[in-house]
Amino acid sequence: MSETFGDFEGLLRRALAPVEPPExxxxxxxxxxxxxxxxxxxxxxxxxxxxxxxxxxWVRPVAAAAIGTTAGAALVLLRVRQQHRRRASKASGPIDLAERTLHAVADETRKILDR
Incomplete structure (x- = not known):
């Protein structure tokens, strides 16, 4: 019976292994x-x-505002997340990292709004 659970755990481990997304x-x-x-x-x-x-x-402008806001927020988060390692290496601690991240969010938001 223990062999069955060992195989089961191995199968789960292989099935739940992280997969790298395409570049x-x-x-x-x-x-x-x-x-x-x-x-x-x-x-x-x-x-x-x-x-x-x-x-x-009202439907088209409301839909455009909702889609634009959602896509813009997702774009800001994506760009900030891509630069996380660089900010983390420059940060002196968790509070400094949080401040740098907030500044990055503000900068990316400004870039999108200026278009």
Whole structure:
């Protein structure tokens, strides 16, 4: 009976082993999020206030704002996460690392909003 559990544990260990994602995944994800953010910005820029009197016209701008906000936030998190090791090596402690991370989030957010 113990042999069965040993095999079972080995099978679980192999099945749950970490898998490295493809190298191009982060680049594809970043480009997709950037494209979604830019499309949402374009949609909101073409929005006309005069058409907003009718509630039926609210769907596109609300959807564009939601998609743009979500894609922008994900893009900020992705970029900040990619630079984590560099910030961690420069940080003198956990509080310094947290401050550096917050500054990185603010900088990335500013970059996206300035587009």
């Amino acid at each position: 191009q995944l982060s680049l594809r994800l970043e480009s997709t999020l950037t494209e979604l953010t830019e499309l949402a910005q374009d949609e909101l820029e073409s929005w006309e206030l005069s058409t907003m009197r009718d509630p039926r016209n």
